Amino acid sequence: MMSGSRTAQASTLYRRIRSEIEDNIISGRWPPGYRVPFEHELVQQFSCSRMTVNRVMSDLAAAGLVERKRKAGSVVARPRVQQALLDVPDLKAEVENSGDSYGYELLFRQRVAARRPEAERLGVAIKTPVLALRCRHRRDGRPFAVEDRLINLAEVPEAEQQDFSLLPPNTWLVGQIPWTEAEHRISANNADREIALLLGIDAGSACLNLSRRTWRGGNSITAVTITHPGDCYQLFARFAPSKL
Amino acid sequence: MMSGSRTAQASTLYRRIRSEIEDNIISGRWPPGYRVPFEHELVQQFSCSRMTVNRVMSDLAAAGLVERKRKAGSVVARPRVQQALLDVPDLKAEVENSGDSYGYELLFRQRVAARRPEAERLGVAIKTPVLALRCRHRRDGRPFAVEDRLINLAEVPEAEQQDFSLLPPNTWLVGQIPWTEAEHRISANNADREIALLLGIDAGSACLNLSRRTWRGGNSITAVTITHPGDCYQLFARFAPSKL
DNA sequence: AAGTGGTCTAGACCACGTT
DNA sequence: ACGTGGTCTAGACCACTTT
CATH class of the missing domain: 1.10.10.10 (Winged helix-like DNA-binding domain superfamily/Winged helix DNA-binding domain)
Incomplete structure (x- = not known):
């Protein structure tokens, strides 16, 4: 374990x-x-x-x-936030780097024993203790991301002591977990009423959807889904043949 | 030049x-x-x-x-299609690798001298000769991508001899251009009427939008924007610390 | 002043694939 | 059989940074 x-x-x-x-x-x-x-x-x-x-x-x-x-x-080294190129970045660092003000709210936080949906999303056994979070990120006061996150407490028990009311979970995790593997999925979908309300956009607006799962040495650490208004966030990646 | x-x-x-x-x-x-x-x-x-x-x-x-x-x-080596991890892939190869049938149509093809919009999109001087293309990709008969592409004919004059009625431009370019740098942007937006018609979806549906610009040795080669129905295409990327 | 990594050398033996 | 790359050695000198 x-x-x-x-x-x-x-x-x-x-x-x-x-x-x-x-x-x-x-x-x-x-x-x-x-x-x-x-x-x-x-x-x-x-x-x-x-x-x-x-x-x-x-x-x-x-x-x-x-x-x-x-x-x-x-x-x-501590894991670079800009993990290669398509890491879901540390939103806090990203916003502040571009000179805007960053805002963060914790909307939901609960420790649960994983049932079917959580177990599948996180890739752990049913009944595994899990911390479920929902938070909202703002740039210059305007909501620009809703984050739904599961953290595997069997692997990161320290997370239970964190209340995440001030510090975004990603920012905290980046400092805690030494190195990880990650898997991303990116898709687009229309905002439902709940998301539209949280992001302050019209229901049906296009949203950019990022899902990431993270492992450490084969063990699932966290699964996160981040929903951005499609018009206010752009993923960005650049390649070159060598890193010299 | x-x-x-x-x-x-x-x-x-x-x-x-x-x-x-x-x-x-x-x-x-x-x-x-x-x-x-x-x-x-x-x-x-x-x-x-x-x-x-x-x-x-x-x-x-x-x-x-x-x-x-x-x-x-x-x-x-010839450039791997799976350039690192988030290349906009060769759609033809991708569809066929997953066992589905692939369909391709050229919708538009014209040689133009770059005016303001083309010059900016491609990053070249105004009046540079450019090949503008629009095509549609199908998976199992169903449209799943519209591709808008500009090719810099000053750098790839051979492209003018290609009519692209049968072979997708990306597939051809991958075989022509030895190595490139690339830059990606990913966003989501609601399908306008034209795109909705081409993709066979409802206007307003969320679409995943990929823009890529490609250089060779500092010179712009091609700029492409690919629009997918948000629910039928997922970008995918996976990381690990070492590639050994 | 001392200790670390950064770089380079001139060899060596082996594994593999073409001939 | 031969020529290529794959790997490793035992040294060497230098540059940088901390003490």
């Missing part, structure tokens, strides 16, 4: 070292800020040359899992 | 070699299938050790720019 870390034993030394370190980070055993062993320590631990561990650590840094500093060593 | 390839001279040998090779690929000078020099040739060319060019080529392979085979050498 804890962190499931079954990394395939690797064919090459490089992979073995890399997946062992990656495992420690993704599972949460090495939280953000944790000081990863120095290269010379890894050389001893794996009985290999420095080039090999250096390549592992350089690649992990390029992938954004660790940050390296001369003399100070390497530490586990 | 041709391929603008101004790569900054690099601080390290690795970067210098990598950006020189990357340049050749992205600019199109080395098209898909082109045989990249062998490692020992690059060693001579750059007067360095094999480890250094090997790291460059390995990383380019990991990034998907080249494919490597022992004995045969390395060749420039």
Whole structure:
């Protein structure tokens, strides 16, 4: 029920070292800020040359899992909010970065034992303790997102102590969960009466709908659905062949 | 007016070699299938050790720019349709991969000199020759996407010879343009009468709207807007920390 | 001043795929 | 059998940052 870390034993030394370190980070055993062993320590631990561990650590840094500093060593990075490109972003940070004022309200908060719908949405067993939240985000006073979220309390029990009346759950989770996998679905639909009321738009207006599920080491952490008025939010992504 | 390839001279040998090779690929000078020099040739060319060019080529392979085979050498890869994760995919390939039948119609095709709206959408100078297209995609006979596309004929003059009556422009372009950068915007809006008619849905229904602009070496290639019925198409993306 | 990572070298042996 | 890339080593020198 804890962190499931079954990394395939690797064919090459490089992979073995890399997946062992990656495992420690993704599972949460090495939280953000944790000081990863120095290269010379890894050389001893794996009985290999420095080039090999250096390549592992350089690649992990390029992938954004660790940050390296001369003399100070390497530490586990905290997950970038701009996870690659299509992360459902930290709405709070996003709004404030663009210079607008950010507003947040908690509309609903309840601890429940998962029944069928929650269990399926979150991908957990029935009766798993779950925290259900609904909140609203504003930009310059105007509602621009309704967030419906389930948090798996079996994996993130600390969430129960948080009341989320001031801090958006995503902002809090980003600081708590060291690293995750995520899956997104994006669709469009017409606002029903409830959503229209909450967003201050006409019923039937087009809304952009984002669903994200998040795992840590194979275990479901949270499932969230965010509904934006279609005309006031644009997802954005950019590609280039290399990240150099 | 041709391929603008101004790569900054690099601080390290690795970067210098990598950006020189990357340049050749992205600019199109080395098209898909082109045989990249062998490692020992690059060693001579750059007067360095094999480890250094090997790291460059390995990383380019990991990034998907080249494919490597022992004995045969390395060749420039053809752009993967599943560009990273949120590419507007090749709709034809996507539909057929899911086992459905695919249908395509060209609704409109005209060569024009870019005026204000086209120039802005495509990011080119006014009067640039442009090919404007509108087409419709069907899944199992049912319309599921309307595509509005501009192609910069100054960069892709071959497009003028293509009539696109049978082959979707994206499918053709993927085979023509060796490598690109792209930028996406995703939004939702209510179908106007024209779109509703083309998609066979009610006016006012929510639609998912994807806009993509594509460059090659800094030059605009194509701009496309794809409109899907909101309920029949879902973008999908999945993340994991490493691609090993 | 000392210790870390950043980069590079000149070898080596092996696995694989073409011939 | 041969030539390619895949991987690894044991060193080296340098740049940066903290002490």
